[in-house]
Amino acid sequence: MSWLRVHLKMQQGSFELDAQFSAPPLGVTALFGSSGSGKTTLLRCIAGLERAQGWLRVNGEPWQNETTFMPVHKRPLGYVFQEASLFPHLSVRANLEYGYRRIAPALRRVQPEQVIEWLGLDRIIGRGDPASLSGGERQRVAIGRALLVSPELLLMDEPLSALDTQSKQEILPYLERLHRELQIPVLYVSHAMDEVARLADHLVLLQQGKVIASGALGETLARLDLPIAHFDDAGAVIEASVARHDEAYHLTQLDFPGGHLWVGKVDQTAGYRVRARVLARDVSIATQAPQGSSINNILNARIEEIRDEGPDKVIVRMQVGESHMLLSRITRRSRDHLGLVAGMYVCAQVKSVALM
């Protein structure tokens, strides 16, 4: 599991970074936290752009410890900065191939033509001046440029935050595609929960320079002892696959171990993996299966934990199916009226499901 192991410390003015975590070798690990939590600093330390104390091992190789500090250009990483930062004096293609040309041919596992295809760059690759590209196009070139060094680890520092909503929507499908098709572990810094819920597999939570939690996305999002469970947009993530379509009503059934969900029609064949996000505020609880409800998704669940949240609300963590967690935010009065306690079997009514 511990493919990436980090313990880095740094003092920067009054800010102190002391971060320790490990991450699995596959998928996207999100470094999540509010601004000022040190997530970008931590990512820069991992890249070697900042010099921290401590140690860092990637795939068994020490990038940094007491005696060694591997310089940035020797670390087999790719880095996507918040702003695309294309070289203004180079053409779009020269930007894309800048790193590619600097690695030994034997180490080139990704080819420019592949990246152009993956990231839909065919129409802009011939442009001379990167300044003529839109923000989203620039960031796609920057992502392609980082991929073309065939990195063992891809570091992304809020690659979407400098973009407008439209450009974000334009890039997200490409990021998901990379996530699905490329076997490159990614460290993804973000303060946007929707991006994290959509892209991440593993979550590292940062607060004031310290790692307060690290674990699989679904489990960590559902931990009531962490601040994210109490955000307004708190919710659970369910990994499911397309099972069948109801053509007449234009719906699709998603299966996950031990349960299923009906959602609006998904244009994919059976077996396609999708990720569904269910917000805590969209889940209500009934002690017995409701009769005559308009709600399509009523899941059998077992209450695991209930926590007070302010004077009027509580948040409930439930297990559905074999391993998935669901959160529900209800009033304290409902909890008392229904007599909800941990261990009870209930029906979770899901008002809305967002597909990622």
Next chain:
Amino acid sequence: MTPEDLQAVTLTLKLASLTTLVLLCIATPLAWWLAHSRSWYKGLVSALVALPLVLPPTVLGFYLLLLMGPQGAVGELTRALGIGALPFTFAGLVVGSVLFSLPFAVQPIQNAFEAMGKRPLEVAATLRATPWDRFISVALPLARPGFLTAIILAFAHTVGEFGVVLMLGGSIPGETQVLSVAIYTHVEAMEYSEAHWLSGGMVLFSFLVLVGLYRVGGNWSKGAR
């Protein structure tokens, strides 16, 4: 124009070209260090580099004369090395010109390095470029306007200098008698028409250089893009 005047013109161009070349070699690393260093004596070095901007050229020339003279520290060194004394030689003029024009070469390049920021170099580092590679493939091209400004200013400033040259080189035709000194000599000898030719040429040259400069860099105090 007399053959002596022509000699003064070629000598001036030779001095300015050589000075600019030497300045580029010295100013580039110095500007890089000044743009990136955070050490406490950076301010000290900046002040030293800028000193020729405010000093009367005669003061600089006077001290250089003492320093490079037979009794000076540099003079003793050059004598020990078998080069002989530098004052009143072409080599001495080059040394003086380089020091005198140093801020005009360092500052535009330093500004250009500072204006590009750390980001392009960091990006290049994450794309496997070694420090030297980053300098050649990223820093130099991005600082190009600063370099052009530095070259033009250093060259033009050397062509126009008078005080340092006179103090350090005197007026030896073919060795140290540059244009400005030649004009001065003409005026002293009441040869106004010769002085007019050379002075008018200088006015035209300086004007053309400045026109070129504003086309290239816009504002030389910014140096970068």
